[in-house]
Amino acid sequence: MNTSLKRSIAGFAAASALSVTLAALAGGAAAQVQQRGPDTLTPGLPDITTSGGYIGNKKWTDGGVVVLDDMGPVIATQVGPKKDMCRFVQMDYQPGNKGLTDAGASVAKVYRGNTLVNTDNFAAGYLAAGQWRPFETWQMDLAEGTNTVRLVMDVNKQVAESNESNTFGSRINVKLDCDGDGFIAGKPVGGNLKVKPVQPDPDPKPRKLRLQPRG
Numbered sequence: 001m002n003t004s005l006k007r008s009i010a011g012f013a014a015a016s017a018l019s020v021t022l023a024a025l026a027g028g029a030a031a032q033v034q035q036r037g038p039d040t041l042t043p044g045l046p047d048i049t050t051s052g053g054y055i056g057n058k059k060w061t062d063g064g065v066v067v068l069d070d071m072g073p074v075i076a077t078q079v080g081p082k083k084d085m086c087r088f089v090q091m092d093y094q095p096g097n098k099g100l101t102d103a104g105a106s107v108a109k110v111y112r113g114n115t116l117v118n119t120d121n122f123a124a125g126y127l128a129a130g131q132w133r134p135f136e137t138w139q140m141d142l143a144e145g146t147n148t149v150r151l152v153m154d155v156n157k158q159v160a161e162s163n164e165s166n167t168f169g170s171r172i173n174v175k176l177d178c179d180g181d182g183f184i185a186g187k188p189v190g191g192n193l194k195v196k197p198v199q200p201d202p203d204p205k206p207r208k209l210r211l212q213p214r215g
Contacts, residue, residue: 049163
């Protein structure tokens with residue numbers, strides 16, 4: 001499967017205009033989208049953020065509801081404890097620092113509901129002033145139906161910033177037959193024929209990093 005995804009991401013002025021406050025409840029809670037606030041930079045402080053993140057060709061970091069109804073980026077079905085999840089080849093986000101000062105050490109975490117699914121540790125100086133870094137990537141399991149996913153930058157609040165609104169995410173509605181019962185949201189798939197589970201590649205090839213061009 002060709003997993004190369006070409007995207008054009010806006011520069012610093014347009015990136016991270018929204019922040020998301022999520023009620024991370026099991027079973028998929030509602031996501032409330034709030035303005036991240038004006039990009040007022042404080043001298044001497046960094047501003048850790050993200051330019052955005054993607055799953056398949058859908059951006060998932062701007063709030064609202066994201067619908068996934070294409071099996072293209074799915075490498076396995078019937079995964080997870082209840083065998084009701086689809087495994088997506090890649091989910092990602094791009095970390096950066098819009099501030100005027102290099103950021104100290106920090107940690108970013110991604111949650112599906114209350115479940116931690118990805119952790120990234122950034123060393124002091126890695127999120128340098130006015131720079132975007134390579135996309136952080138991982139394989140992602142999502143249940144058939146609605147999933148609440150959120151990214152929290154500087155989750156431990158180690159870094160004093162110009163803007164402390166560091167939560168991004170959305171509700172992701174997976175409209176795919178992940179459990180193999182031949183139904184999606186109670187409706188039969190292809191005349192009630194079950195979809196054969198897709199098996200993961202035992203040795204997937206590494207994907208190229210996508211870099212935000214400096215503007």
